[in-house]
Amino acid sequence: MPLRVRLTLWYGTALALILVVFGGALYAVLTHGLRDQIDRSLEGAAAVAVRAVEKHGIGPFLPFEDLAAEFPELAVLDKTFQIFSPAGKITIQSPNLGHQDIPLSPTALASALNGQATFESARFQDGSTFRLLSVPIRENGVLVNIVQVGTSLQPIEEMLHRLVLVLLVSAPIALAAALGGGCFLADRALRPVEAIIQAAQRIAAGDLTQRLAVPSTLDEIGRLAATFNDMIARLEASFRQMRQFSADASHELRTPLTVIKGEAELALRRPRPAEDYRLVLESTLEEIDRMTRIVDELLFLSRTDLGEVAIESLPVRLDALVEDVRRQMAVLGQEHGVQVTVGSVDPAPVLGDELRLRELLLNLVDNAVKYSRPGGKVEIALVRESATARLSVTDQGIGIAPEELGRIFDRFYRTDAARAHAKKGTGLGLSICKWIAEAHHGRIEVQSTVGQGSRFTVVLPLTT
């Protein structure tokens, strides 16, 4: 059920309850009040009648007119008077009764004998209802007369009846109006929500360029829309990144595929000497190695993204590691005509994963050698600085342009110069180095001058 309908129904039910309670209370209070008022007026009239009777005494056949002449209050039309003998016989009757007797009830007579007044309601055969007050008159403790004052209840019954009618007619009208109004208001209040839903549906369908219109008033809806937009913007950015990443990945994998396919097809176009086939197979193996490296590195990076790569936290002697790596890379350096040396080395104990740290350093030195010119020098150094170990690899190679420095740690990013200089890179090595440094609560920094060389520095916290 839509929120709008639900809100309206809740609202309507509450209003109906209020109307019922209010109507019932109004009816009860009014009924009680009117009764009370009638009883008071009957008491007043009865007091006058009692005084009149006591003054005159009750002779036989005393006409009512004589009493009325002296007590004009008795001559009001809406009150009836009857005076009964202690035996219950009517002795005097007001003319507005038109000789229609109202009998004295046994209850009233019994109360009168005990000296008590009685209020009662009576309904007659013609349907009219009366309110009656019977008051005993006693002399020296003996009941001598009973005064009965009455008044028709018809006016107040009519009035109450009309009240009920008004309530029955007006309450549904008020309820209907309130429901309509409530529905309209709920609709108005929820319209921006509807707009948000539609926009969100378009966005869910894949159009991340969509944005919600933010209402100028910064109420809850406005804040919701702004929050949504913020979220979508971040989604869009991360989607763009992902698309760029997969486009780059597919490009990097397509190049070796293109070479393998192209060279194989070319070789098969016509019979060739065995030497040609051997060259093609060698080249194919080279490309397969390249693809394997790319796939391995991609898998590693995606596992780091998922938090699946565990990093050990054991004491590592960085100074020993530096010497190890130098020895290992010296051979590669010789192939490229590059001298790999070790500069100043401070003892620097750190906590970490020796395998990963070795991989990090090997990567950096490998890069340094690859991007050096023959005759160049690569220096590994390790210095302590306050609470950190600074492990640096400095080369005299081609360098990196300032505008590219910020991007070299991005996945698959390779500078044009790097592409031209060393074809075999995957563009992922520095991303991995950065991850390893950060996984050790450290960081990696780079300084470079085009044509003069680069220095990569890994800053790691020392064991305390």
Add this chain to the structure above:
Amino acid sequence: MRILVIEDEAKVASFIRRALEEESYAVDVCADGAKGLELASAGCYDLVILDLMLPGLPGIEVLKTLRKDQVSMPVLILTAQSQVNQKVKGLDAGADDYLTKPFAIEELLARVRVLLRRGSGEAAGVLQIDDLVLNPATREVTRGGRRVELTTKEYALLEYLMRNAGRVLTRSMIAEHVWNQDFDTFTNVIDVYVNYLRNKIDRGQDRKLIHTVRGSGYSLKAE
């Protein structure tokens, strides 16, 4: 027919060059966008095969600059970017064709033939002058319905002459487009090959098709 390949991936460029050379095209390779643009602008190429991701200058800029400068030889984009919007962008920038890596060699060669055919106004895929017919796809040549067997160089020379039928082609033009050479001492070789061709095509025929233009070069036409 002389083709420029602008491609920075050395191995890709290398096998494309070998495949095209086996089809007796003259091929130059360039690995840098800016240098490629310079070469292509010089204008003695019949077709350019262009990668998009290039050092120096992106391929798309090379293409736009060429077209802005009214250089009109056919350009085939050869790239790993396979998204539709990339293709549209490339074609709109003035490319004549778009092929994504990895590709089949035969398809590349077929597309090269199509683009060269378009340049010469040839319709059915075959070149025909009088009763001399050359089919670039099968590399078959017939004169008056009779099959003519040609060596690779002879074929390349004939195809160049036929694509430029009616025009006078100087010896240095022929050297550039057929032999990928541009020095004058080479002209003797050209004369030798033209004679070979004459022996195979015009000998014993009433209507000679290969004509020597004294002091200039050669021309192939039906008189």
